[in-house]
Amino acid sequence: MKRKDFLLRTGGVCAGIALLPTLSCSRPRGNKPFELPKLGFAFDALEPNIDALTMEIHYTKHHAGYVKKLNAALEKHSLRGETIMDICRKITNKVEDVAVLNNAGGHYNHSLFWEILQPKGAKAPEGKLAKQINKDFGSFENFTKEFAQAAATVFGSGWAWLAVDAKGGLFVTSTHNQENPLMKNVVDKIGLPVLGIDVWEHAYYLHYQNRRKEYITNFMKLINWEIVGSKFLNAIT
Numbered sequence: 202m203k204r205k206d207f208l209l210r211t212g213g214v215c216a217g218i219a220l221l222p223t224l225s226c227s228r229p230r231g232n233k234p235f236e237l238p239k240l241g242f243a244f245d246a247l248e249p250n251i252d253a254l255t256m257e258i259h260y261t262k263h264h265a266g267y268v269k270k271l272n273a274a275l276e277k278h279s280l281r282g283e284t285i286m287d288i289c290r291k292i293t294n295k296v297e298d299v300a301v302l303n304n305a306g307g308h309y310n311h312s313l314f315w316e317i318l319q320p321k322g323a324k325a326p327e328g329k330l331a332k333q334i335n336k337d338f339g340s341f342e343n344f345t346k347e348f349a350q351a352a353a354t355v356f357g358s359g360w361a362w363l364a365v366d367a368k369g370g371l372f373v374t375s376t377h378n379q380e381n382p383l384m385k386n387v388v389d390k391i392g393l394p395v396l397g398i399d400v401w402e403h404a405y406y407l408h409y410q411n412r413r414k415e416y417i418t419n420f421m422k423l424i425n426w427e428i429v430g431s432k433f434l435n436a437i438t
């Protein structure tokens with residue numbers, strides 16, 4: 202994929218056409234507030250790897266909290282009305298942006314997390330995604346090791362990601378707090394996330410306590426590779 206196409210798709214050229222409001226890629230949503238996305242499965246659907254109580258609290262308290270606080274933080278913010286992805290792409294870590302940064306990240310990251318965890322679906326990458334993983338990591342096993350290592354070594358709260366770069370290649374990275382690889386003004390490695398693991402303690406502590414590695418191992422069994430694969434195809438075509 203050409204770099205320009207990637208930037209267009211990921212919003213990287215928005216700044217360049219800021220003077221042409223009719224061409225803006227902000228796609229205003231009529232300032233409708235963000236809503237908690239519907240969960241595609243029951244709270245207990247991921248048992249025993251992710252327990253029902255963790256799921257329920259994570260979704261109804263944590264994610265719902267990010268959505269509520271995001272809407273409040275956007276009330277008087279210039280990014281109000283933009284899509285969640287464009288907000289992530291444009292946000293900075295300046296003091297006046299922090300509330301939007303944390304809660305837009307919280308909303309985007311968790312929405313992706315629930316999507317790729319949906320029960321059923323392929324249990325290993327297939328097709329173009331499988332080929333690209335082999336190309337960029339050597340093998341699926343190597344990818345798994347690198348991803349698990351990135352997740353295990355996040356200091357404090359954060360996420361590990363599989364993301365697509367400007368050339369359509371895949372890379373593993375990790376971010377702090379609710380940051381993600383879309384946030385080009387905030388993080389070093391920029392790309393479009395296709396898979397993410399939440400390693401905040403609220404994601405696993407009730408069931409795993411301090412055993413983050415065990416949570417990561419079991420999370421790997423839950424990934425719906427069909428959905429990750431379609432996200433990858435969307436990113437490169």
Ligand code: MN3
Nearest residue numbers: 263399401404
């Ligand atoms: Mn979380």
